[in-house]
Amino acid sequence: MGMTMVEKILARASGSDAVHAGDTVVAKVDMNILIDLMFTQWPDPLKIADAERTAIILDHAVPAPSVVDANAGVLAREFAARFGIERFFDVGRHGICHQVIAENALALPGQVLTCTDSHTCAGGAYNNAARGLGPAEIISILCTGQTWYSVAPTIRYELTGAPPPGISGKDVFLHLAGTWGDATNHTLEFGGPGLASLPMNDRRTIATQGAEVSADFSVFEFDEHCAAYLAEHGAPDSFTPADPDPDAVYAATRTIDLGALVPYVARPGKVSENAVPIPEIEERAVQQCFIGSCANGQLEDLRIAADILDGRQVARGVRLIVTPASQQVYRDAVRLGYVQTLADAGAVVTNSTCGACFGYHMGVLGAGEVCLTSSTRNFRGRMGSPDAEIYMASTATVAGSAVTGRITDPRKVLA
Amino acid sequence: MSHTITGRTWVIGDSIDTDALYPGFAMRLPVPEAATHVLYDLRPGWAAQVRPGDILVAGRNFGIGSSRQVAALLRYLGISALVAEDFNSLFHRNAINHGLPAVTVPGVSGMVTEGDVITLDLEAGLLRNGDTEAAFSPVPPMMLEILDAGGLLPRLVAAGYLADPSGKDRP
Numbered sequence: 269m270g271m272t273m274v275e276k277i278l279a280r281a282s283g284s285d286a287v288h289a290g291d292t293v294v295a296k297v298d299m300n301i302l303i304d305l306m307f308t309q310w311p312d313p314l315k316i317a318d319a320e321r322t323a324i325i326l327d328h329a330v331p332a333p334s335v336v337d338a339n340a341g342v343l344a345r346e347f348a349a350r351f352g353i354e355r356f357f358d359v360g361r362h363g364i365c366h367q368v369i370a371e372n373a374l375a376l377p378g379q380v381l382t383c384t385d386s387h388t389c390a391g392g393a394y395n396n397a398a399r400g401l402g403p404a405e406i407i408s409i410l411c412t413g414q415t416w417y418s419v420a421p422t423i424r425y426e427l428t429g430a431p432p433p434g435i436s437g438k439d440v441f442l443h444l445a446g447t448w449g450d451a452t453n454h455t456l457e458f459g460g461p462g463l464a465s466l467p468m469n470d471r472r473t474i475a476t477q478g479a480e481v482s483a484d485f486s487v488f489e490f491d492e493h494c495a496a497y498l499a500e501h502g503a504p505d506s507f508t509p510a511d512p513d514p515d516a517v518y519a520a521t522r523t524i525d526l527g528a529l530v531p532y533v534a535r536p537g538k539v540s541e542n543a544v545p546i547p548e549i550e551e552r553a554v555q556q557c558f559i560g561s562c563a564n565g566q567l568e569d570l571r572i573a574a575d576i577l578d579g580r581q582v583a584r585g586v587r588l589i590v591t592p593a594s595q596q597v598y599r600d601a602v603r604l605g606y607v608q609t610l611a612d613a614g615a616v617v618t619n620s621t622c623g624a625c626f627g628y629h630m631g632v633l634g635a636g637e638v639c640l641t642s643s644t645r646n647f648r649g650r651m652g653s654p655d656a657e658i659y660m661a662s663t664a665t666v667a668g669s670a671v672t673g674r675i676t677d678p679r680k681v682l683a
Numbered sequence: 684m685s686h687t688i689t690g691r692t693w694v695i696g697d698s699i700d701t702d703a704l705y706p707g708f709a710m711r712l713p714v715p716e717a718a719t720h721v722l723y724d725l726r727p728g729w730a731a732q733v734r735p736g737d738i739l740v741a742g743r744n745f746g747i748g749s750s751r752q753v754a755a756l757l758r759y760l761g762i763s764a765l766v767a768e769d770f771n772s773l774f775h776r777n778a779i780n781h782g783l784p785a786v787t788v789p790g791v792s793g794m795v796t797e798g799d800v801i802t803l804d805l806e807a808g809l810l811r812n813g814d815t816e817a818a819f820s821p822v823p824p825m826m827l828e829i830l831d832a833g834g835l836l837p838r839l840v841a842a843g844y845l846a847d848p849s850g851k852d853r854p
């Protein structure tokens with residue numbers, strides 16, 4: 269019996285010949301990521317497994333918006349210094365962990381990455397078995413270098429065609445979530461002839477969002493685009509990608525024709541079976557538009573937003589908040605003029621952080637407000653008041669809607 | 684810990700997410716205070732009504748969302764076990780790793796009415812509610828060991844990795 273990508277990666281990491289759905293294995297973790305929130309309730313280990321396989325990334329609440337967060341930063345710095353952790357991304361080199369992981373090639377093909385953040389499945393864009401685990405488990409990995417996995421069945425997505433102009437990874441994901449719903453206790457695998465037409469930023473959006481359909485892992489096949497991205501970001505060449513075996517066993521195989529996609533919007537609450545083609549929701553008035561998060565605060569998102577807002581204005585009564593996913597994205601966006609364009613159009617471009625995505629700071633919603641977001645999660649209360657409504661769409665749709673003040677197909681704004 | 688648990692039930696619905704269980708604003712608060720906000724919007728005042736030993740019964744896809752330490756809050760409130768039609772795997776691991784038993788029992792929402800007193804036998808994989816019974820996959824020995832230790836952190840303390848013996852419900 270052949271293996272899927274994740275089965276193959278976990279077989280290697282656990283030193284087994286073969287691993288299949290239903291097995292439980294203990295696997296060595298190649299990279300374990302600690303984020304700032306970890307340090308708000310920090311048990312302070314006496315010894316750790318390997319400083320080289322550990323990185324610390326400050327992201328959710330930087331620069332510190334509260335004393336609790338500031339104290340966490342103090343502990344993180346002290347811990348990094350004590351154990352000589354060189355991959356320490358402090359304020360100034362900071363960014364949302366999944367973006368920083370990508371920029372520094374910390375999620376390598378065929379390897380295993382862990383982090384407390386639930387969107388750690390983002391690393392699957394790079395053919396890595398990355399997933400979120402709880403803080404207690406991340407501490408355990410920090411100490412012992414390994415953890416256990418119950419291997420879930422895999423759903424295979426065959427991509428065909430190429431996305432039309434104006435359609436991006438977010439639309440692909442919302443189509444998937446709206447059509448097939450939750451994948452609880454399943455792994456998602458993406459490949460097929462259409463993969464080559466999906467740039468790395470879109471793959472990461474899709475992999476990141478796997479958490480929203482409750483998937484364990486969300487992994488893409490390795491190809492030359494992935495290789496080029498990793499080489500550009502300083503990856504060592506000491507990795508072995510995991511290709512799925514032709515006779516791998518899947519719980520289901522589904523096809524997505526990228527060429528047939530239209531802009532999608534998720535209604536408030538969840539994305540599963542709750543995302544629809546834009547005509548069904550168009551014209552809903554919005555007060556806040558948010559572009560950001562680990563899924564859609566990438567440089568390409570800022571470029572798309574700047575393109576749409578160039579020479580246009582954010583509608584009266586609408587706030588457009590743009591939060592770059594990392595300091596690196598921010599610096600590039602300044603250099604390339606995107607920040608100027610966005611600010612001239614009336615957008616607020618913030619420091620890079622998780623910020624409004626999890627309703628913690630810099631764009632929290634009030635009761636009765638309607639938000640259209642390109643971030644990851646539209647749960648009730650996610651971005652502030654439980655009496656606010658959160659719709660979710662691509663960056664292009666959010667930017668276009670900021671111009672009209674209503675949920676709008678971005679292709680109409682550009683037409 | 685005993686592998687048989689009896690308790691009064693609370694029943695909640697499908698896809699109860701971690702933001703509903705542990706709202707963002709509560710993340711700044713210490714555990715005892717944060718625990719008062721569990722299900723703040725869905726079941727206002729619920730936390731104050733929970734009695735030690737109570738069991739929380741949920742529907743499909745329980746705990747979709749983030750790795751927020753919901754289990755720490757539920758344990759603080761005295762919840763003794765979680766039962767659901769199925770769990771988000773991150774949430775499920777979090778519960779076990781905090782020493783909170785969590786079992787998947789397909790069909791459970793149809794056989795428990797809030798307030799029923801049910802018994803779970805983790806080793807045998809049996810749920811009993813009055814005269815009705817349902818079988819579930821027994822909790823594997825590896826997870827029972829974690830539960831017996833009171834979670835992962837006490838184990839790390841015992842192994843000399845952590846100094847803080849009060850780390851049981853942290854981080």
Ligand code: SF4
Nearest residue numbers: 561562622625626644
């Ligand atoms: S941007 Fe949002 S989804 Fe991504 S890591 Fe931060 S809080 Fe989580």
